[in-house]
Amino acid sequence: MKIKQRSKKQLNKNLRWHSLVLLDKIENQNEFSNVVIDEFLQNTPLDERDNRLVVQIVYGVIQNKLTIDYYLAPFVSGKQLDDWVSTLLRLSVYQLVFLDRIPSHAVVNEAVQVAKVNGHGGVGNFVNAILRRFIRTDRLDIDAIEDFTERLSVKYSISPWIVDYFLKHQTHEEVENLLESLQEVPFISARVNTSKKSRKEVMESLYSEGYDTVESDISPVGIRSVNGNLIHSTAFKEGWLTIQDESSMLVAPLGHINGDEEILDACSAPGGKATHIATLLETGHLTALDLSQPKIKRVNEHMERLGLSQRVTLNVEDASKHQPTNGQLYDKIYLDAPCSGLGLMRRKPEIKYEKSYEDIQELAQIQTELINHVSTLLKPGGEIIYSTCTMSYEENEEIVQSFLNVHDNFVQSPISVEKDNVKSDLITDEGNIRVWPQQYHTDGFFISRLVKKDTEGIK
């Protein structure tokens, strides 16, 4: 997007302008919504109320992009628009359709001002005419779309191939429930650093600062914020908690770490599971790898804030080539593999449009390569905990099954309510964990545990 110097000056207090700049980075420069928004909030020239509206508009537009485009189509079809003008129209239509509190004249006036300053008078007139016509005209009826896939795709604003993909595996009703739940606002959840404080102590400390929290339904160390972003709390600053999705908190405990093991976290950044594993260690040691140097830096920052660095070695390294120091094998290996991230579509809605089925196939190859290699680094009797934050079968059950088919020295170690204290509705018939986003309003997640037979048979 071409941003003019005068726009920066004249529109510095215009929240629609800031929404437009952020959306342009996400939609046209492929940046992640959460990263772009965090950066904006650290240097914002706006007050608290306007910041909240910027975040709502940015997420709302991405969340509802296909629905908005469907409504806008009759007004812009056949017209050649610059990307930023399309985005400006989208964010205006989002406010007109989805937000009741904002008067339509305010939406139009602000959009026209942005169009004039960053474009010219002609662009302002064009935006004015389209939006006024949009307000006067009845909206298209989405429920009248005949094709079922297309109807769901427009209604829940998600790529048609994803709708079709889930329809192949689930009933119409299950798919609608899933898609509907992805449109809801995600919760902020956090994991208590139990090496410093109990969950009760952390919740009391938060309460004393005005944060209401509730216990997680699925993790004994998780809490959910009811009314605010916990990163501003004393508990966060003191390292008593870390922001993490509740389903992701299920991974580390599945290794039943007793405190003195040698552990590998093969793909560790940004460190949600690595910090959790480190809290469970006493004399043991964690080697945490990631391909990306900047991401390993973030893992290090988290470890330091939480006071866990002494138990951990962090390496920028390709896990598919990793060899342990002195050839010493690991007791437990966590492979939280790179994946298509379909389980994160509520939190990072751009995933709904950016991923393709080919991505799933490519990632499945990488996952296979990673699990094949790390399996050679495990002691007999040791365990691999394989996990992803995606919902595709090719990256989950099929990876595990194909691995077991060609590695007869490994067997599945089924996850159970009794042994693992995991809710029964999260455990599949094969003994894997599958968390669907609509079940507990968390990210979608998959976890499987495999054990390497020892010399006397299965552990």
Ligand SMILES: C[S@@+](CC[C@H](N)C(=O)[O-])C[C@H]1O[C@@H](n2cnc3c(N)ncnc32)[C@H](O)[C@@H]1O
């Ligand atoms: C799903 S994320 C891991 C999330 C992390 N375990 C957590 O809990 O915060 C996958 C990570 O794998 C890393 N990655 C991808 N390919 C890798 C490889 N060959 N070796 C090591 N890390 C890799 C990516 O950089 C990314 O940070």
